[in-house]
Amino acid sequence: LPPFEMAIHEGGARSVMNAYTDTDGVPSAADESLLTGLLRDTWGFDGTVVADYFAVAFLTLLHGVAADWADAAGTALRAGIDVELPNVKTYGAPLTEAVADGRVPEELVDRALRRILTQKIALGLLDPDWDPVPAALDGTDPDDPESLRGRVDLDSAGNRALARTLAEEAVVLLSNDxxxxxxxxxxxxxxxxxxxxxxxxxxxxxxxxxxxxxxxxxxxxxxxxxxxxxxxxxxxxxxxxxxxxxxxxxxxxxxxxxxxxxxxxxxxxxxxxxxxxxxxxxxxxxxxxxxx
Structure with missing residues (x-):
């Protein structure tokens, strides 16, 4: 837990992804004590929690703690997962129906939505002049890879120097006789x-x-x-x-x-x-x- 706490308190992480694993039989995606109790109530995190790709569906398919897609969606929402990735499988029609018939409280949807919109506002994603096209892609031809060449340098001298530093400092010599x-x-x-x-x-x-x-x-x-x-x-x-x-x-x-x-x-x-x-x-x- 310390590295994750540091990433939030010292690194300023604004989004957190759950793991696929379970602890003592409780999947992370269904663990309210982890994703809400520890993460938000104890550490004070107020950003968004996103699902490790198929984590919500896995509550049914893999872990077997949810009866169906609606149950998986409600369980994940209650635990504290705001966004389902990589696409909508349980947070769509199954969740809509579960909210309509009272199986999942509407307040859970409102809570997740509020967190997502708050983050989007903070990032300027809802500003009227916001453009989803990155500056490096502006004016390029999406059908012509050559039009992008030279606009982005992923192998700069600075990047190489940083990579070397990371590699050197990551080496651990257990003992040397x-x-x-x-x-x-x-x-x-x-x-x-x-x-x-x-x-x-x-x-x-x-x-x-x-x-x-x-x-x-x-x-x-x-x-x-x-x-x-x-x-x-x-x-x-x-x-x-x-x-x-x-x-x-x-x-x-x-x-x-x-x-x-x-x-x-x-x-x-x-x-x-x-x-x-x-x-x-x-x-x-x-x-x-x-x-x-």
């Missing part, structure tokens, strides 16, 4: 499924892992030097032996003996283990497939 930094070893054994995998440095929401995996053969679109390539460039005079050993989750142990031999013959051994980032079953780490 004096092995690091390496002192020009003559023989290096590089072992592990992520030692020669370009996407090992990416998260599940990176473009190659999020979209690219659905389109085999599509170029990564970005330079991703592997640990093997970087090590070779850093130690050009060393004899580097690379052994995959095993996969992340394929159960193939046939390369372990070779990995052991390589490690025994080397001056230093680098082992690159870890996860494969992906979403909902396409990885071992990422949204919908984290394993503790």
């Amino acid at each position: 004096g092995t690091l930094p390496l002192d020009r070893p003559r023989r290096i054994a590089l072992i592990g499924p992520n030692a020669d995998e370009p996407t090992a440095v990416l998260g599940c929401y990176s473009f190659p892992q999020h979209i690219g995996v659905r389109h085999p053969g599509t170029p990564l679109g970005i330079g991703l030097p592997t640990l093997r390539e970087t090590l070779t460039a850093e130690f050009p005079d060393a004899d580097i032996t690379y052994v995959r050993g095993t996969g992340v989750d394929d159960g193939d142990l046939s390369g372990l003996d070779e990995a052991v031999r390589a490690a025994r013959e080397a001056d230093v051994t680098l082992v690159a283990l870890g996860d494969r980032a992906g979403l909902f079953g396409r990885g071992t780490s990422g949204e919908g497939c984290d394993a503790e």
